[in-house]
Amino acid sequence: xxxxxxxxxxxxxxxxxxxxxxxxxxxxxxxxxxxxxxxxxxxxxxxxxxxxxxxxxxxxxxxxxxxxxxxxxxxxxxxxxxxxxxxxxxxxxxxxxxxxxxxxxxxxxxxxxxxxxxxxxxxxxxxxxxxxxxxxxxxxxxxxxxxxxxxxxxxxxxxxxxxxxxxxxxxxxxxxxxxxxxxxxxxxxxxxxxxxxxxxxxxxxxxxxxxxxxxxxxxxxxxxxxxxxxxxxxxxxxxxxxxxxxxxxxxxxxxxxxxxxxxxxxxxxxxx
Amino acid sequence: xxxxxxxxxxxxxxxxxxxxxxxxxxxxxxxxxxxxxxxxxxxxxxxxxxxxxxxxxxxxxxxxxxxxxxxxxxxxxxxxxxxxxxxxxxxxxxxxxxxxxxxxxxxxxxxxxxxxxxxxxxxxxxxxxxxxxxxxxxxxxxxxxxxxxxxxxxxxxxxxxxxxxxxxxxxxxxxxxxxxxxxxxxxxxxxxxxxxxxxxxxxxxxxxxxxxxxxxxxxxxxxxxxxxxxxxxxxxxxxxxxxxxxxxxxxxxxxxxxxxxxxxxxxxxxxxxxxxxxxxxxxxxxxxxxxxxxxxxxxxxxxxxxxxxxxxxxxxxxxxxxxxxxxxxxxxxx
Numbered sequence: 001x002x003x004x005x006x007x008x009x010x011x012x013x014x015x016x017x018x019x020x021x022x023x024x025x026x027x028x029x030x031x032x033x034x035x036x037x038x039x040x041x042x043x044x045x046x047x048x049x050x051x052x053x054x055x056x057x058x059x060x061x062x063x064x065x066x067x068x069x070x071x072x073x074x075x076x077x078x079x080x081x082x083x084x085x086x087x088x089x090x091x092x093x094x095x096x097x098x099x100x101x102x103x104x105x106x107x108x109x110x111x112x113x114x115x116x117x118x119x120x121x122x123x124x125x126x127x128x129x130x131x132x133x134x135x136x137x138x139x140x141x142x143x144x145x146x147x148x149x150x151x152x153x154x155x156x157x158x159x160x161x162x163x164x165x166x167x168x169x170x171x172x173x174x175x176x177x178x179x180x181x182x183x184x185x186x187x188x189x190x191x192x193x194x195x196x197x198x199x200x201x202x203x204x205x206x207x208x209x210x211x212x213x214x215x216x217x218x219x220x221x222x223x224x225x226x227x228x229x230x231x232x233x234x235x236x237x238x239x240x241x242x243x244x245x246x247x248x249x250x251x252x253x254x255x256x257x258x259x260x261x262x263x264x265x266x267x268x269x270x271x272x
Numbered sequence: 273x274x275x276x277x278x279x280x281x282x283x284x285x286x287x288x289x290x291x292x293x294x295x296x297x298x299x300x301x302x303x304x305x306x307x308x309x310x311x312x313x314x315x316x317x318x319x320x321x322x323x324x325x326x327x328x329x330x331x332x333x334x335x336x337x338x339x340x341x342x343x344x345x346x347x348x349x350x351x352x353x354x355x356x357x358x359x360x361x362x363x364x365x366x367x368x369x370x371x372x373x374x375x376x377x378x379x380x381x382x383x384x385x386x387x388x389x390x391x392x393x394x395x396x397x398x399x400x401x402x403x404x405x406x407x408x409x410x411x412x413x414x415x416x417x418x419x420x421x422x423x424x425x426x427x428x429x430x431x432x433x434x435x436x437x438x439x440x441x442x443x444x445x446x447x448x449x450x451x452x453x454x455x456x457x458x459x460x461x462x463x464x465x466x467x468x469x470x471x472x473x474x475x476x477x478x479x480x481x482x483x484x485x486x487x488x489x490x491x492x493x494x495x496x497x498x499x500x501x502x503x504x505x506x507x508x509x510x511x512x513x514x515x516x517x518x519x520x521x522x523x524x525x526x527x528x529x530x531x532x533x534x535x536x537x538x539x540x541x542x543x544x545x546x547x548x549x550x551x552x553x554x555x556x557x558x559x560x561x562x563x564x565x566x567x568x569x570x571x572x573x574x575x576x577x578x579x580x581x582x583x584x585x586x587x588x589x590x591x592x593x594x595x596x597x598x599x600x601x602x603x604x605x606x
Contacts, residue, residue, distance in 0.1 A: 010410040017402070018416045021479070025422065027445060028434040040443040086327030093320030101324065101331075103596070108335050110592040112537030114560050115581040118574070119338025121563070122345060142334050149327060174319035203427035205540040210564050222429045229433060229544065236437055243430040250425050258418055265421070265484045 025247075032240035039236055053241035061242055063217040064224035067133070068202055071220055072249075074137035075201035076194045079144045083193065084186070087152030088178050092164065105146040116142060117210040124211055131215040139207040144197035151264065155189040156182060192264040195257055202249055221246045339585070346578035360575075371579045376558065383467055384554040387474070387542075388535045392528060394475045399482025399527075404516060406483075407490045417487070424480035432544030435473040436461065439545075463550025470542045470552045477541060481534075482527055489523030490516065522602045529595045533588055555584050 030046055031039055038048035089095050090102065120139050121130070129135030159182065167177045183190070205222045212219050225246055228239045254261060346367060348360040371377060406417050423431060438445050439460035447457035460469040493516065501511050539556045542548055548557030563577035 007410045010405075011412060014405070014410070014413060014416045017405075018419050021420055021476075022422065024431065024434045024438060024476070025426070027438060028430070031437065042443055042445055042448050082326050082330050085323040089320045089323030093323060094317045095320040095324045096317070101328070104331060104335075106596060107589060107592045108331070110533045110588045110595075111335070111339065112556055112581065112584045112588055114537065114539050114556050114563075115342050115585050116335075116338055118345070118559070118563055118578055118581050119340070119342040122341045122574075123338055138334060145327075145330065174323070178323070199425055203425075203429075205427070205429050205544070206560075210560075213564075222427055225429050225433065226544075229436075239433055240437070243433055247426050247430050250422075250427070254418070254422065254425060261421070261425070262418075 028240050028243050028247075031236055032244050034237060036235075036237050050237075053237040054245075057238050057241045057245065061221060061224050061245055064219060064221040065245065067215075067218055068220040068222070068246075071133060071136050071140060072198045072201040074133070075140045075144065076197045078137060078141040079148050079197040080190060080194060082141070083145055083148035083152055084183065084190065085178065087149050087156055088182055090149065091153035091157040092159075092182070093174070102150075105149055108142075108146040113143075113206045117206055120207070120211055129211075131212050131218070133218060136207060136212045136215075136220070137201075139211055140201040140204050141197070143200040143204065144193070148193040148197065151193055152186060152189050155186055159185055188260065188263070191257065192260045195253055195260050196264050199250060199253065342578050342581050342585070345574055346582045348575065350574035350578070367575045367579050371576050376553070380553050380555055380558050383551055384536070384556075386467060387471055387538075387552075387554050388532060390471050391474045391478060391535050392531050395478035395482045395531060396524070396528060398475070399479050400486050400520075400524075402479070402483045403486035403490055404512065406487055417483075420483055421480045423477060428477065428540045429544050431477060432473065432541050435469075435476075435541075436545045439469050461546055466546040466550045466552035470545055473541055473545060474535070474538060478531065478535070482531065485527045485530075486520065486523060489520050489527075493519050522598075525598050525602075526595070529591060529598065533591050533595070536584065536588060536591075555580055559584065 030044070032053055033046035033049055033051070034043065035048035035050045035052070090098055095101065116139070124130045124135050129138075163181060163185075164177060167181050172180070202220070203222065204220070205226070208220050208223050209226065212223070215223075221242075225239070225242050228235065228242060345360075347362060347364060349363050349367065350360045402420070406413055439447075441447060441457055441459045441461070444460070446460065450457060459465055497515050497519075498511055501515060506514065537556050538554070539560050542552050542554060542557045543560060546552045548554070548561050553561075559577045559580040562573040562580070565572055
C-alpha cells in the first residue's frame with residue numbers, strides 16, 4: 001500500500017469509529033426531532049420531522065436553564081477566588097504544611113460524591129442552606145476547587161523567578177505581584193479552570209438531587225430533565241429535546257474553547 | 273514536577289553538591305544554604321499563609337466537616353425523627369454490624385466489584401486501542417479525537433436518559449439492531465440485566481478519559497524507537513508489545529487507579545438508568561437510595577447510608593494512598 005492510501009484508509013476508519021461513539025448523541029437529536037407517534041418506529045433519521053417538542057420544552061425549561069446558568073457562573077467565581085491565591089501561595093510562597101495541603105487536595109478528589117452529599121445534607125439542614133442557590137454553588141465548587149488549585153500551581157511554578165523578583169525590587173507587594181503579574185500570565189489557566197468548573201456545575205446531578213430537591217423552579221436543568229424521567233408519561237420526544245437543550249453549553253464551549261478543554265483534560269492526571 | 277521555592281532554595285546558586293570538595297566544605301555550604309533560604313523566605317511566610325488561608329478554611333468547612341458529619345452519623349442512630357427531636361443516640365459500630373450483616377450487603381459488594389472491574393477492563397482496552405490508532409496523525413485525526421471527548425463533557429443525565437431510551441425493550445434501537453441479526457430483544461433494564469446495561473453505558477462514558485490520558489502518554493514515547501524496531505523487522509503487533517505497552521506502564525497504572533476511584537463512586541449514570549434496582553445496585557447507589565429515597569429503598573435510613581458511605585470513603589482513601597505511592601515511585605524512577 002502506498003502511504004497516501006494508508007492515510008485515506010485510516011481516516012475512513014476513524015470517521016466510522018467516531019460515528020459509532022457519537023451514535024447515542026445522534027440518536028438523542030433524532031428522537032427530539034421526530035413526531036410523537038413516529039418515535040417508536042425508530043427511523044434512522046427524523047422522517048416525521050417536527051420542532052414541536054422544542055416548542056413545548058423551551059417555555060417549560062427556561063427557568064431551569066436560567067438557574068443552571070446562575071449556579072454554574074457562581075461556581076466559577078467561587079472556584080477562581082479560592083483556588084488562584086492559594087495556588088500562588090503553594091507554588092511561589094512559603095506555606096507551612098504545604099505538603100499536607102497538596103496531599104489533601106489529591107485525596108479530596110477521591111472522596112465519593114455521595115459521601116459528600118450525605119455530609120452536606122446534615123450540615124445544610126442545620127444551617128438552612130438546603131434548597132438554596134448559594135448552598136448549591138458552594139457544594140458544586142467542591143467538584144472543581146482541588147483540580148483548580150493543582151492546575152494553577154502547576155502553571156504558576158513555571159513562571160520565571162526573574163519576573164517576580166523584578167516586581168519585588170520595584171516595591172510591589174505580594175498582593176500587587178499576584179494581581180498585576182501572576183494572574184495576567186496565568187490567564188490561560190484561569191480560562192481552563194473557569195471552563196471546567198462551569199461544565200461540572202452545569203452537569204451536576206448528585207448535589208442538585210440531594211441538596212436542592214424541593215427548590216421548585218430554582219433547580220438546575222439536570223433536575224428539570226430528571227422530573228421528566230420521574231413522571232411516568234414517557235414523553236420521549238420532549239425528554240430528548242430537553243436533553244439537547246441541556247447539552248448546548250457544553251457543545252458551545254467545546255467549539256469555542258477547544259484549546260482550553262484539551263489543556264485541562266490531561267492536567268493533574270499525567271505529569272510531563 | 274512542581275518547582276517550589278523551598279526545594280530550589282538550598283545551596284548558593286550554581287553550586288551543586290558534587291562540585292564541593294571536602295566534607296567540611298559540604299557542611300559549610302549547606303549551612304550557608306539554610307541561612308540563605310531562611311532569609312529569602314521569611315517575609316513570604318506571612319503572605320503565603322494569607323494567600324492560602326481561604327483554601328484552608330474552605331477545605332475544613334466543605335470537606336472535613338461534611339466528612340466528619342458523615343462518619344459521625346454512621347456511629348449514631350439517625351432517623352427521620354432525628355431532624356425533629358434532634359436525638360440520635362451513640363451506638364458505636366452497631367450500625368456497621370447491621371449493614372454488613374444485612375442480606376443485600378454482599379450481593380451489592382459483588383455487583384460493585386463486577387461494575388468496576390468490567391468497566392475498567394473495557395474502558396482501558398478500548399481507550400488504549402483508540403490511543404494507538406490516533407498515535408500517528410492522519411488527515412482530520414485531530415478533529416475526530418476532539419469529537420471522541422464529547423460524551424465525557426456532556427451532563428451524565430443527558431447520556432443516561434439517551435441510553436435508557438436506546439435500551440428500551442420494545443422500541444429501543446439496541447434491540448432493533450439485535451433483531452437484524454435474528455436475535456431476540458433483551459430486557460436491558462430489568463432486574464437481571466440492569467447491571468450489564470449500566471456497565472455498557474459506563475464503558476462508553478469512560479472511553480474518552482482513557483483515550484486522552486493514554487494518548488498523551490503515547491506522545492512521550494520517542495518515534496525513533498519505532499523506526500529502529502521497524503528497521504529490525506518488527507511489525508506493528510510486535511512493536512506494540514515490545515515498545516508501546518511496556519513504556520506506557522506508568523501511565524497505565526495512573527489511568528487504572530484513577531479509573532478505579534472514579535468508577536467506584538459512580539451514582540448518576542446508574543441511578544438515572546435504573547434507579548439502582550436489581551443487580552445494578554452498587555455500594556454508591558445503595559447509600560444514595562437509603563439516604564435520599566425512591567429506587568430500591570423506600571425507607572430513609574441515614575445512619576445505614578453513612579455506614580456504606582464511610583466504607584466507600586475508606587476504599588477510596590486506600591486507593592488514594594496507592595495512587596500517591598505509585599506517583600512517587602515514578603517520580604524517583606524518572
